[in-house]
Amino acid sequence: MSWIITILVGALAGWLASLIMKTDAQQGAIANILIGVVGAALAQWLFGNVFHIGGAQVAGSGFNFWSIVWGVVGSVVLIAILKALRILR
Template sequence: MSWIITILVGALCGWLASMIMNTNAQQGAIANILIGVVGALLAQWIFAGLLNIGGAASAGGGFSFWSIVWGIVGSVILIAILKAVKILR
């Protein structure tokens, strides 16, 4: 059941991040899910692991307000990296 929640939260975070970064027309549902899940893990690694921001530890799992917020932050960072290396326009 946790995989289903991870996919749903990843899809929501990836979709919201793609709306913020204006890449929604280029991405499909699978790309939104992948960017959302990888972005949440990226946010957890950067902000909780490296910078020791306590609330960022919730980015990696579960369905809560903070997991969505950190997932969106990580997804926006990931989209910015993908735009910088010209994978996304």
């Protein structure tokens, strides 16, 4: 059941991040899920472990408001990195 929640939160976070970064037209559902899941892990590591921002520890840990917020933040950072590397336009 936790994998289903991870996929749902990843899909929502990836989709919202792709709307913010204006890459939704070139991404499909699978890319949104992957970017959302990887973005949540990136947010948890970068903001939670490196910068010690308390709320970032919940990124990717279930279906709650803060998990989605940090997943979107991490996904936006990931999309920005992918754009800088010219993988996404």
